[in-house]
Amino acid sequence: MPTSPNENGSPRVLAVARKLPVLSMLFRRLDPRQEEILSLLRRTSLFADLSESELIELLHLLHERTFVQGETIFSEGEPGLGLYVIFKGAVEIGKLDQGGRGRLAQLRSGDVFGEVSFLDGSGRSATATASVRTELIGFYRTELMDLLERKPVLASKILFSMARQMGTRMRAMLQMIQP
């Protein structure tokens, strides 16, 4: 009997059992909205390495937030807890300088922001504002702490992936400032 994991990370026996009408009731099911968020997470580079079951586990820890056009998601200098994935809409990242607010980036669906404060708990390094009506998926440090206690392997994978992404951004930044 094949029991090795399939590409989604769950054993084949379970995958077969999920398809049987009576047995399928015993297994976890997701509603269409959750399926939609799951598909977004699969496309997000930060969570791309996670298996299907790990993504479902992560799904239960995420919070959906909606911001109207022009609403500040977080302001520069404020202590931050969460990182956000843009589900629908767009977000403008800006930074205050001597001449007023400078625009750093315009982010679209699937982009991730806020991971610096998420990791170190220090003040936000920039201000994020919703350019249009925006739906965000928030992942907060409190949930990561909870995950570290309950499922350290999954939490480590997320942290490792985050560290890799930060490294990539750092390299890109260094290339930008080098003459």
Place this chain on the structure above:
Amino acid sequence: MNQPGPVIFQGRRFNKWVKLGVPALGLGLFWFLNHEVPLLFTSLVISCGFYYMLNPVVDFLETRHLNRAVASIMVLIGITCVMYLIWLRFVAFGMDLRDRVDLDAFQKNMVNKVEGVMIWAQAKAPMLKRWIEPEIQVKEKPAAIKKTGKPSPVVEDVQSESIRRRVFLEEKLSGFLKKLVVEQGPELARTLAGLVPNLILIPYFTFFFLKDGRKFKKTIIAWIPNQYFEPALKFFYEIGRRMRSYLQSMLLDCTLVGLLVGVGSAMVGAPYPVVFGLIAFALNSIPLLGPLAYGVTCLAITIGAGKPSDVILGFIGVFFVSRICDDLIFVPTIYGKSHHMHPVLVICAVLLGESVAGIWGMFLAIPIISILFLGVGIIREISQGEEPVPLPSSASPPFA
């Protein structure tokens, strides 16, 4: 158009009323809910406690690809089986007690032991004689003495003293037992009957908390406006984390004390060691009064079962060892210093809980007071904000 960002509570001004306001509000809400909807309130609070204790098991089963509802049912069935086994054990204990110990024998054994202790105490410390004797001497000379002829004044004195002591003790004990059975018995039966609806509601609520707890939490949190969302999330997280830690610590502590008392009782030859362990497990969660209650109950059963003095002394030793281990090893190790409460506050909380919510109030007083204090502490922490992480002097940009 810029909306205000997440608001961090402004430190000192906020703290002034929070320090007194939150505990007062919490206690007021506790009293109101318990007064207006006692059944619902106690059932919900106890179900929350079970939720925090059982949730890790359901989480684990869920990671094994089980549906959360199925995992919750499995956990509840497991708990029900354990409770049923405990219940069977208590029923067997009750039947055994009914068959083996009648009230007269129990009374006789108690009188014998207490008299033995009195004689021993008087012999060792004559000053105690003056303290015990006057109360005995006020009693009338029993009829039994009148019937015993007149052998000699000295013999009569010794006999009459012994008989007077026995009659005094028997009168006291039978009066106490009569009072306990006649006055307290129906009250106790009413209290126990009042727990039956709780016993039906608690598993019901616990199941739905386990199954849909995350959804409930997310639904409640989803209502919080964006600007307060992060502080509120931190508050709920800290409350949940510390509550879980407290309840799991309490469960572990009670289990260890129960095991210690059970094993110790078996070693010294006390009767019903399993039942003694279970009684200690159940009552140890009530601070100060709980240990006293299980100590006295188990001691009375040991004496009533007619066990010899060395077994009784052995059980007293087991009780003291269990208290020393609990107070000096288990509590500091398991709970840590964060849950330390002043003994005066503990006893006040337990008595207040008993007067407000009866037997459940005694069990719930300390967790509820702890949550209130935790709530204040967490709000204070959040209001002060986190210290910014300073960059080390050696910090430099990555070079490779």
